[in-house]
Amino acid sequence: MAATKKTNSQLVLDGIFLENPIFRLALSMCPAVGLTTSIKNGLLLGTAVLFVQVFSSCTIAAIKNFIHPRIRIPTYTLTIATWVTVIDLVLAAYVPDAYKQVGLFVKLIVAFAIITMRLEMFACKNSVSASWWDGIGMGFGFMFGMVTIGFVRELLGSGMLLGYDVLGFKPLLFFVLPAAGFFCVGIMMAMFNYVEVVYNRRKESKS
Amino acid sequence: MNASIKRSAFRPVWLVLALLFLLAGCEKIDNPFIKKGGFKDARSIMIEFAGAPDASWVSDPANFKVFQKNNPDVLLPVKQVDVGPDKKTVFLKFGEDLDLKLAHTVSMASIPSEGKDMGASFLDVKKSYFGYLFSILIGAMLINNYVFTKYLGLCVFIGTSRKKSTAVGMGVTFTIVIVISAMISWFLYQFVLKPYRLDFLQVVTFIGLVSLTVQAVDTILRKVNPALFKAFGVYLVLVIANCVIIAVPLTLASAEYNAAESFMLALGAGGGFLLALFLMASSRERLELANVPPTYRGLPIAFVATGLFALAFMGFSGMAIF
Amino acid sequence: MNEFVKITFRLTLSCLMAALVMGTAFIFTDKAKKHNEHVNVQTTMLSLLGYSDLNPAPKELKLYSLYRYIIEEKGTTYLGYMVPVTESGKESYELLKLNLEGKLMQRVPMNISPDAAAEDAERATAMKEALKTEQGIAYQDRTVVARLGDQRLAYLLPGKFGGFKTFINVILSLNPDFAIRGLEIMEHEEDPGLGAEISQNYFKNQFRNKSFERLKSLDVIKEPLPDEYRAYLNAPDKMDKDKADAIIKQYGEKDIYALTGSTISSRSVTDGVKNMVKRFAYRIQVLNDVIADQKIPALI
Known part of the structure; x- marks a missing residue:
């Protein structure tokens, strides 16, 4: 793949919708299931992923000519691990309460397939600024997915949004149970597929 | 394949x-007169002696001091002592549930058996490693x-x-x-x-x-x-x-x-x-x-x-x- | 060979860069982390004593820590208490070695300030100096004593017991007569939506105001929590006084209402709290007797 011809806004929008890391690419599913009992968790982990993705992409794009092709993957891993350590230290120091809940997953970002994949597919072939926008798109796409699932589960499961009681009762306790994460993700993926099917049908009938 | x-x-x-085979034989008891000890259920501890200890000694709960190994100063009150039909097995009953995850110690000052003193013992009771x-x-x-x-x-x-x-x-x-x-x-x-x-x-x-x-x-x-x-x-x-x-x-x-x-x-x-x-x-x-x-x-x-x-x-x- | 050198060089350089970034981040965040942790524990403790931003703690309020050790010496077990003492205005510690029956065996002054004693490493060195040995000293727990002037205001006991899944970490605050002032759940791994509700106000505040006598026979009941009681428990300080008193009068002596679908978690917390208080009450009475008997200028 040669350097991308997409504009910056296209890169960001693709990351959020067409190439959404959770619903479309189906990568980094673990936090989408495990951490979406509330919107807050989704936001926090989303920020961490955004940070790691953007900084790793930029780093790799900047040093792409310096990386020896035979040690490409170890260099990626090292870069990601470094930025994960940095964000892990920062979160642990400044938001200790929230960190307690997402701590394990922040460390696990290092094993998320989405980040390595973007480095391999995009950052090592493109300029720093394009990688920056691609990283932002992917990061926000991930955050968007996390927040959507978190919204549904928090509203239905505990009747709250962002910790505030909005419904005053708990419609379906089932949704905060661990297992419900899988159902939510499955059903929402199906909805994304449905939208695509309808969209394609419209396009066909128009032409 | x-x-x-x-x-x-x-x-x-x-x-x-x-590995398990190696670990199984690790338990040691400080007094040869005691064969083994263990939890029977949440409220009782079982001790098996090699011979029959004196009935009058065994039936007195005050002769058994039981405590959690990491809380040696807090004694757990023994409510009652039952002796099994073979006279060698003893069950210590407690009024409250024991925390079975922790190691317990049963301390016995001197164990009399058929006119002889079989010595003191600190018996560790715990689930096997x-x-x-x-x-x-x-x-x-x-x-x-x-x-x-x-x-x-x-x-x-x-x-x-x-x-x-x-x-x-x-x-x-x-x-x-x-x-x-x-x-x-x-x-x-x-x-x-x-x-x-x-x-x-x-x-x-x-x-x-x-x-x-x-x-x-x-x-x-x-x-x-x-x-x-x-x-x-x-x-x-x-x-x-x-x-x-x-x-x-x-x-x-x-x-x-x-x-x-x-x-x-x-x-x-x-x-x-x-x-x-x-x-x-x-x-x-x-x-x-x-x-x-x-x-x-x-x-x-x-x-x-x-x-x-x-x-x-x-x-x-x-x-x-x- | 040339390529080999190249790879090694580049990899080393990458590692050095990474180390530089991580090291810088560590240096910048480490201080803030320690500070925030300290503040966090402090606020939790103060809020357990009933102080908050609206109702700030008075200046005379001081928190002293009491550390308990188990000491094994030649096959005999002793308890070691590091007791904060004051001598002509200077605050330090003294080690009291008690036998299992609660008789004082040894009194050793320790040259360590209360701030230094909060650090595990410093405390271990001080213990080693005091007992002249490293063997058989095992740290057990820490109790914080809150004093207002020279009056004992409350005890704060951090503790840990088994829950439905793994362990539950709590801090308990007790009045000098061992009635419960408050309970805070610090850490747990219960199921979200079920056992995890133990950290909600309407559960943990049920323990408030239970007297020592009541606590000894405290049990868990499987009944729905009455609505007015729940409203009170969710925000006990916001309700007006007369109404709150009426509710306390009606429900204060009740057993703990179990969480729906998590009776075992509720029972674990109840039993854990019960055991913690019973054990502590026994120990502190023994220690009080020793302190009064020996006229130790203790700050607890």
Whole structure:
């Protein structure tokens, strides 16, 4: 793949919708299931992923000519691990309460397939600024997915949004149970597929 | 290929058995007159003597001082002492539930038997270490299954559970790699990172070790057993993308396990992953034949099915064995 | 060979860069982390004593820590208490070695300030100096004694017991007569939506105001929590006084209402709290007797 011809806004929008890391690419599913009992968790982990993705992409794009092709993957891993350590230290120091809940997953970002994949597919072939926008798109796409699932589960499961009681009762306790994460993700993926099917049908009938 | 899968799948089992055998004979009792002691149920402790102690001594609860090993100053009141029909077995009954997870000590000043004094004893009563290790294994495999109750390793789980043969291959490779890398990282954490207060380098160290292990297994397998490499080589790369492989060393670091316990946890995590993959692959092979709505085909229905498994595994939650 | 050197060089350089970035981040965040942790524990403790931003703690309020050790010496077990003492205005510690029956065996002054004693490493060195040995000393727990002037205001006991799944970490605050002032759940791994509700106000505040006598026979009942009681428990300080008193009068002596679907978690917390208080009450009475008997200028 040669350097991308997409504009910056296209890169960001693709990351959020067409190439959404959770619903479309189906990568980094673990936090989408495990951490979406509330919107807050989704936001926090989303920020961490955004940070790691953007900084790793930029780093790799900047040093792409310096990386020896035979040690490409170890260099990626090292870069990601470094930025994960940095964000892990920062979160642990400044938001200790929230960190307690997402701590394990922040460390696990290092094993998320989405980040390595973007480095391999995009950052090592493109300029720093394009990688920056691609990283932002992917990061926000991930955050968007996390927040959507978190919204549904928090509203239905505990009747709250962002910790505030909005419904005053708990419609379906089932949704905060661990297992419900899988159902939510499955059903929402199906909805994304449905939208695509309808969209394609419209396009066909128009032409 | 089938035979090689079987062989490597059974090797860990033998290791475990050997380890357990070694550990089983470790208990020691300070007085030869006492044969053994143990918990009978939540409210009673059983002591077996070599001979029959005097009936008048045995029946007095004041002769038995029982306390938790880490709370030696707080005595637990013995409500009643029952003697078994053979006169050698004694049951100490308590008014309140004992905490069976902790070691207890029964202190007896001097045990009279048939006119002779058989000496004093501090008898440790605890669940066997053997059972504790086994409970870590089962805990990591079923009760806290990494896929179904901790939702880790899902990418690889969904990706490789389409066919049973792939599932077994991935599971076995993963188990081997995780046991090796977890043991090395345990060692490194306990003897390098912790003493020099380099805790914050956990992530970098552990991911580096995993990559190294994968590379090493790859090289060794390629030279030593090309047939096995042909069967499992493809999965080795995928192992790195699995969060469980990082989560296990992190758990080991925070839980302060010793070597044997770490081994059991890693084995349990690997075995649990294998089990989850196999279960899922079996049901997905069936799903291929089912009439699924088009928008649900593929990933969505796989997730819903995983959700059902997760619900079933919730039934193990809170289960205590041994 | 040339390529080999190249790879090594580049890899080394990458590692050095990574180390530089991580090291800088560590240096910048470490201080803030320690500070925030300290503040966090402090606020939790103060809020357990009933102080908050609206109702700030008075200046005379001081928190002293009491550390308990188990000492094994030649096959006999002793208890070691590191007791904060004051001598002509200077605050330090004294080690009291008690036998299991609660008789004082040895009194050793320790040269360690209260701030230094909060650090594990410093405390271990001080213990080693005091007992002239390293063997058989095992740290057990820490109790914080809150004093207002020279009056004992409350005890704060951090503790840990088994829950439905793994361990539950709590801090308990007790009046000098061992009635419960408050309970805070610090850490747990119960199931979200079920056992995890133990950290909700309407559960943990049920323990408030239970007297020591009541606590000894405290049980868990499987009945729905009455609505007015729940409203009170969710925000006990916001309700007006008369109404709150009426509710306390009606429900104060009741057993703990179990969480729906998590009776075992509820029972674990109840039993855990019960055991913690019973054990502590016994120990502190023994220690009080020794302190009064020996006229130790203790700050607890």
